[in-house]
Amino acid sequence: MLDVRRGVGSHGAHVCAQPLERLGIRAGQGLLDLFADVGAVALEHPQEQLVFVAEGAVQAALAEGAYVFITGRRQAELDAAVRELGPNGEGIRTDSSDLADLDALYRTIQQRKARIDVLVANAGGGVAGPLAEVTEEAFDKTFDTNVKGVLFTVQNALPLLTEDASVILTGSTTSLRPGPGLGVYSATKAAIRNLARSWIIELGASGVRVNVLSPGPTNTPGLLGLAPAGQEQALLDAQAAEVPLDRVADPAEIANAAIFLATDQSSFVNGVEFFVDGGQAQI
Numbered sequence: 001m002l003d004v005r006r007g008v009g010s011h012g013a014h015v016c017a018q019p020l021e022r023l024g025i026r027a028g029q030g031l032l033d034l035f036a037d038v039g040a041v042a043l044e045h046p047q048e049q050l051v052f053v054a055e056g057a058v059q060a061a062l063a064e065g066a067y068v069f070i071t072g073r074r075q076a077e078l079d080a081a082v083r084e085l086g087p088n089g090e091g092i093r094t095d096s097s098d099l100a101d102l103d104a105l106y107r108t109i110q111q112r113k114a115r116i117d118v119l120v121a122n123a124g125g126g127v128a129g130p131l132a133e134v135t136e137e138a139f140d141k142t143f144d145t146n147v148k149g150v151l152f153t154v155q156n157a158l159p160l161l162t163e164d165a166s167v168i169l170t171g172s173t174t175s176l177r178p179g180p181g182l183g184v185y186s187a188t189k190a191a192i193r194n195l196a197r198s199w200i201i202e203l204g205a206s207g208v209r210v211n212v213l214s215p216g217p218t219n220t221p222g223l224l225g226l227a228p229a230g231q232e233q234a235l236l237d238a239q240a241a242e243v244p245l246d247r248v249a250d251p252a253e254i255a256n257a258a259i260f261l262a263t264d265q266s267s268f269v270n271g272v273e274f275f276v277d278g279g280q281a282q283i
Contacts, residue, residue: 067113071096071105096123096149102156109160116160118262120168120213121150126185139184146188151195154210164207166262169196171214171273173281189214193273200271209270211261216277217242218249244279 068089072078075093082091092108094101109116124146127138154167161167175193178186192212199210217223217239227235240247257276260266275281 069109069112096121096153097144099152099156102152106156106160114160115162116157116165117162118166118168119154119157119161120170120258120262121153122170123149123153124170124172124188126182126188128181128185130181131183134184142184142188146185147191147195150192154199161206161208164267165209166266167199167203167208167210168258168261169210169212171212173214173216173275173277175212175214175273176281196273197271204270209266211266211269211271212273213254213258213261214273214275214277214281215254215257216249216275216280218251218254220251223248242280243277244283247278249276249278 068085070078070081070085070089070091071094072081072091073093073095078091078093082089085091092105094105096102126142126146129138150169154169157167169192171192172186172189174182174186175189196210196212203210217236219236223239224232224235236248254276257274261269261274
């Protein structure tokens with residue numbers, strides 16, 4: 001049975017499974033399907049419109065007076081998320097790996113708000129399994145969501161991005177520390193890291209900043225959903241044991257980092273991979 005000792009990030013929640021068999025998680029189990037595919041959020045502030053993705057970041061942005069658009073593949077999960085937004089948000093069903101869906105998404109944002117000051121490309125996931133068991137389907141699905149989806153999410157947003165806009169890509173500690181069985185997933189996150197490096201060169205003259213936000217293990221429903229019923233705390237304890245701070249993150253801590261990268265407080269921060277992981281990727 002596969003023993004995954006590093007992290008897997010998905011939809012704003014960084015997921016680790018260590019060891020899988022002790023928690024009842026199969027090697028090859030699809031992490032992608034355990035998460036609602038929340039892919040983008042737009043927020044309108046009195047002086048700025050923002051686009052975020054990740055539950056904590058959305059709530060933090062709403063607290064700043066923003067208007068929010070969120071996207072997702074699964075209508076039920078999307079509707080539940082929208083109910084949490086109140087009157088200052090709406091959801092648009094979108095599969096970020098489907099270019100027609102992305103076209104429709106940005107047409108709607110163009111009609112509603114006509115600009116984006118912050119774009120967070122967050123959709124992601126993968127399948128844990130050794131090299132000998134990687135299938136073409138799993139490979140394509142992971143790269144379509146994690147790389148193709150992110151690239152075209154940003155590309156299609158370009159006409160709406162304002163001067164000095166901030167683009168935030170969700171990364172993973174596996175870009176530095178891939179674990180056994182995470183070769184395909186970690187390759188997609190390394191690709192995201194290098195897309196950011198390339199894009200700051202292309203977009204720099206426009207004032208648009210691009211950074212990668214890489215969370216550590218975070219106490220979210222997505223992470224807890226990886227554990228069998230009744231073993232949620234065991235999963236959290238296993239994740240905490242790999243973090244120098246000896247705990248997992250609260251979603252608000254990831255949100256605070258996203259807000260920092262989204263605002264003028266980080267106006268000279270460009271092209272970095274910002275680890276919010278309690279030091280996990282640094283040891």
